[in-house]
Amino acid sequence: MFLTRPSPGLSSSALFLRRMLSTRPSISRRKPLEPLEVHLTPQEENVCRLIDEFCQTLNQDVTDGEPVACRIAGGWVRDKLLGIESHDVDIAINTMTGEAFAQKLLDAGKVDSIGTTIAVNPDQSKHLATTRLKIHDFWVDLVNLRSETYTGESRIPTIEFGTPQEDADRRDLTINAMFYNIHSRKVEDFTGRGIDDLKAGIVRTPLEAKTTFEDDPLRILRCVRFASRLGYTVEESIAAAAKDPTIQKALDNKISRERIGEEIDKMIQGPDPVYGMELLHSFGLLPIVLRPTAQASSTSSGAPLSMDYALRGIIIIELLLRSEEHLPGVHPLLLSSTLETHSTQARLRIASILTPFRGLTFEQKKKSIPLVDSVIRDGLKLGGRNHYLDGIPHLFRSAELIREAFSTTFATESRAEIGMLLRHPSIHNPIIGSEWKSSALFSLLQELVDCWEGELDTAKATECIQKYNKLVEKIVELDLTEAIGAPPILNGKQVCETLKIRPGPQMTPLMEKVVYWQLEHPGATADECQAWLLEQQAQGALGITNNAPESERTKKKKKKE
Template structure:
């Protein structure tokens, strides 16, 4: 992870003079031109937006959006299929995403596979607004009209397939790209009121590329009318998708700091009514400070925090959910009552209901927070054996006595069985949060404190791996519930769950124990149980 430059530092970005097509891109574009020529469509084909921007920045991109000047995307896709049939090729399915003006989705988009690459097709458009209306009349427009209706100048560039040339129809897309500026082609406030989601897109691209938001754009993004429209006009799913892209990207901290600084935090992360305890006045600052400190601490520790073996997708999930967990650490103990008067964590509500992300994401963040609050006891034991006797007394029962030297292993093993693969993330959040501080931005950012916490994390992680607990949750119980009933001569009921938990502790004490040894221990326990009864 690279250290981020100051958000307002204007950059000089290396931009290529021309676009270099890959072999597959050239093949796709030649096929599209063949369709135009064969049916004499007279269509100008332009690749729009992100693909052009990324190619100029020397980055690979498969996000190819084709803008058409004289027909709809669906009609053109049908022509592509018609041509494929003439060539003796299999026709492809066409997906159509309808426009939804109420949610600022003004364009119908058609999508299909061409040479195993998904291509989106949409017509160039112009937009006209009736008086006192925020929903435009959308018509096929010129390329210049379309360019000026784009969200940002760096996304308004076209690559004209017909002429094999770059088109900068706003007159400043290339220049802004070279200067690293995030600017809207038209006045920022009007652009954001047209589609308020563009505020979050501007933040996302500024964070991704370490580009600078211009002052007029920041002023428009902070406008109360724009914030109101973002909260009421844009679906939670679209907001959540943008936020998730930020958190999955390379610089989530920059994005969250922009969200905070522009006064958008409570719009994006809508809290439930009547949280308990009440959300503090500067909660947005506390949350942003925590993810910033988490970023700095993770940078010191290295990638082991997100270790997922060789599974890169699992590592990405660890990283993404770690940032959400860090962001919402200040409200980890804040709850609210749902419609069934059940206490629900606020972090769960924000992720599940405000952002409409996966329920499993919300549950995992809550689980990470819960495990992070249990880790201090393990850290204390491993660092100083503090409260060892008390912990041993809690773990012991009349049927299983935990050897003193194995109390650490049993306690940590029980917690890892709950949090599983995410135990390193939970340990990291625990190290981030404990000992508690009044103001993370004042205290934790000090390098000496960060280094102390880094060393603690490394020591505890090493201790847990030395105890051979990494993956302990994958170990199968030596006896299942039915076998336990047979050995203990009991009927189904809560007692089976109690013995399954006790069995797991026995296996933690006896990592090389056999089924026969386990059965012998349980038979002795059964005899003791009968005497106690």
């Protein structure tokens, strides 16, 4: 039995949302080449020839025991059979470690140098030393065939030299368990199902799914990621095992949050993140992979929304980015920065699945922190890449500001008022990778999420999109598109020199006045702004004093002089 799309177990609202996407072609299922062959590049051919000939030389001295044999393992074989170029070459050796084989190559003068040996590191899921080697300007990783035995609560296995069969059986999926024999130049499928599953588009574990996941629960997420990446269906026993409470507990307790975050990040940046999130939701895994720390949860200002909202979020962002015919098109300007920047798309997608935590805060050192911060920092440990940690909390804040402004600031025709709001650091801040356009798009997403209660209120959704399109039209009409990101016409030093004041806390409101004036007077010059400042100062309208206290930095500088 196999899971087909949509996945069973989805809530009614999630199923409705998936039907919204049913008219768009999902990603094409990756099909293997016909005939089923591995085509080597010239570089790969050179590497295989060198290793084959070297093994023949080594085997001349083997009088007892198994001759040395090398196989390219795993993902490279899968990708080659699918017609996908891959540079991730792992060579598995049957009778010695990768480090020992690399040293023999070096001693024989077959390579100039050995790269790095990546030592055993259980925290990074590195249970076996891997040696990197450069052959003819082509990097390969050398490992030995192995068998793995897991015991107790640990996901750190006992590793021994293994046979090709044992090595294939301990891998996550049948389609990832095939070898390319460097000597015979043939694909070897020791599970007996890898090639058939590749042809049929099936994600299946080599051994019983529950046993595979008990050994390493991270493989659940890898199953989902490869299914969504390749457009494959998931074998039913995987779904049953993934829903098992003991397996879910093991995933939560045995797997580092870094590894969970890494899988989610790869999934969300893949060709069909919706399918990946559907599978996780149907397996009941979203509360495990998307969670703050226990401390943050205990001081949270409220309970998160249903995980349906995570699925709604990712589906809606895909609807918007793909300009689905079910809804009015989003203004092209609103989409421009997102479609052009990979990191912005990744950030919006991760933010969309964190919708259940919007508006919630937790207490930390007597400060209120957005709960999404804990999910990103501690639950997924995504850090600063793609501005996840510093950017996503601001996306949620920007959505609140923009949503509120429709009944206040945006209802006016004031260029300065609208411009100042859109220059808010949570809305437009290149330092954290955000632009007002992507912030407005995320705000629209948050409003559309609320247009579903079991089914889509298309009239409400249409009205919402049109509201945002009109806002963009107003921004264009007011010639604000570039002004939102323009630097102040006078910098802080120039303002101080003009007003003959010292730098200090008063500079923040002063610079805001400068920017406000700048927005009110498009095309004005710096000289005109300086004249205005002096006039305002003479009238006492700036609320400043010429005798502002010296900063500590200035005092120290004078003391040194």
